[in-house]
Amino acid sequence: MMKTIYSVLSLGIFAILSNATHATTGYFMHGYGVKAQGNAGTSIANFNDALTIASNPAGLSWIEQQVNVGATIFAPDRSSSIHGSPFADGEYDANGREYFVIPEVAYSHLVNDQVAVGFAIYGNGGMNTSYKQSPFEKYGSTGPAGVNLSQLFFSPAVAWKYAPNQSVAFASNIMYQQFEAKGIDGFAQLSQDSTNLSNRGKDSSTGIGFKLGWSGQFLNDQLTLGAKYSSKVKASNFDKYSGLFAENGGFDVPESYGVGVAFKLTPALTVAADVERINYSNVASVGNSLNLTEPLGTAQGAGFGWQDINIYKIGATYQATPKLTLRAGYSHNDQPIQSDQTFLNILAPGVVQDHLSLGVTWQLDAHQDVSIAYTHALEAEVNGQSSIPVNFGAGNANLKMNQNILGLAYSFQF
Template identity: 45%
Template structure:
């Protein structure tokens, strides 16, 4: 196959995948807070590990230096995501508020992914990765905020997609450096929050709820390094800048700073150690800086301070804190055609116990992920990969999470996640 023909085919596949992302009805993901646990099906099978172990053309999502180490590839995949979520209000003095609320009106979602890499020379490679960077969704047929004045059902839907063209350079055979532009597309919808849509609560009444879908975009940077320290040991490091995204104008009365919703900075380190020629152990540590995003980090208690209404620069928000994610995995080459994977990741809860009330709309409380995966290499050399991820049910018990002005009480939320994915890729 000629280089020109190969490029034309790759370009058509890329355009098709980009369009599928832009018009996919709903995308969400197995989450650390709301960010994905990892990018690429092989990484998902290893609990999201990928900083020091690039495996496919989506490597740039985990570390752009990996673009230099996977060769000429195309990979695409689709995952079926199935969350279970809900909340319980107790101890409220507001009539009808206490009770249990099921947030599972929408039960499943689909997540596409695509990656392409091309080696230009022995030292330089380029690529592009397109993936779901993160997301949240919850839909309550019975509105938890109805007793406080909201009407209709309650739901939030947040989608964050990333397109990351990358370039990587090998200054020597042992080291690779990479950089990627991080273009972010976001979509947000909120319904059933009219209890907060009034001059006493919001700086922009009429721009809080039921405004339809709004979109936002922004640009950032990914940087990374991978070093082959010994024949058996690889180390890696990566940094992803904060993305200052355009504002959700339709929801400027809900989100702090008139609809601002930036993408948090995060960074991490990784290690891959080949115990035997067939068995590789891997681990990553990642820090996610949610405290740098006002609409996420501002506590709801800010509402009690004069001038800090919803939508104002210091307006009440979700009260999220920074989290550290630790990931472990093992990859075993059972035969020349079959590779098996497994992993476990854990993190802190980004939502403090006294912030559960507003997070009824965003109960991102899972703490652990258990994963399994495999890749089968076909006789033609193509690779079929599968991954299964289970985030066990985690329940947070709020303490003083409903402000006294709203009748007091506590909120208990839970989230459980399952994801099953399949990907197909090949070397060019």
């Protein structure tokens, strides 16, 4: 079994780093684990498997010992348009690559009646655009344009059931990320280091943070409450892009936190809800607004202008038969991109806000089950308002995106 886990672990790491994750709540995943995806990511108090480490590690205290493997296929449809510009009016398709595969691996082990340990490996988030016809060509850029960001988290965790009905947990967030940008060399005159702005190939960065979790079960286990906090991950700089990202190529992972509740309406039906927050504005390269008075790459240099967002999720789980579990969910998040910040976000049009999800789990036998989940991120559009600077000819950039997401997972309980 340990050889199997090691093989799956190695395959998962390779596959995540070979594919760009393309997430849906800004650039974070909308749900960690295929079962949670079936509930639109509702998982702070609704514990399904060892992937609970990625949302609330305290859930380890309430699940059986198991190993989980899965993969999610993202099919994002992203595009942009420019209007009112004397240079670059037109419609631009960012779908140079259409499909992305994001694996997940997790394992949980019950040490005794009070302590549980485990780990999870998963794609935390990311973004990809690939314009064969560049929106920035008329601004002096050459060749195809786009960015590719992928983030991998390895999270070992320990949970302690300090009371019969309550648990606390700690997990490390060990992060590895890759980034590449191309076709934005037309911004060279605005950069502190134009040689490390565009077309530098892939660069990598590492960092470490932590996650705290709490959960409790009440009313004869009918009611479950949960809370989680993920620290900001301070990452090493992308040196090859020190002329693009603020703080000399800095790209940290923002902090996030949330609370959740799950209630058994009947022995077969559970309804759960989460409220989360992601503080994108605390990361300079993401939160700084489009500021052309400071060179790109400096501490106050232009970023993507993303705002902090709240995320609201609700899901239902129904045990239709002893072998068949049905799931459904809906989530909504605030819009991170404001209408005056759309120009640079042609590279990162993470504008979707609403997700509808369905999921099914089939129990193969006493130890094994398979799950499938489908999510549609409804099309969203942000139209620019005075979003292109005057020294770039003025006008407006408009962003549009929708997504289809399909996940498949296998679990083995010891």
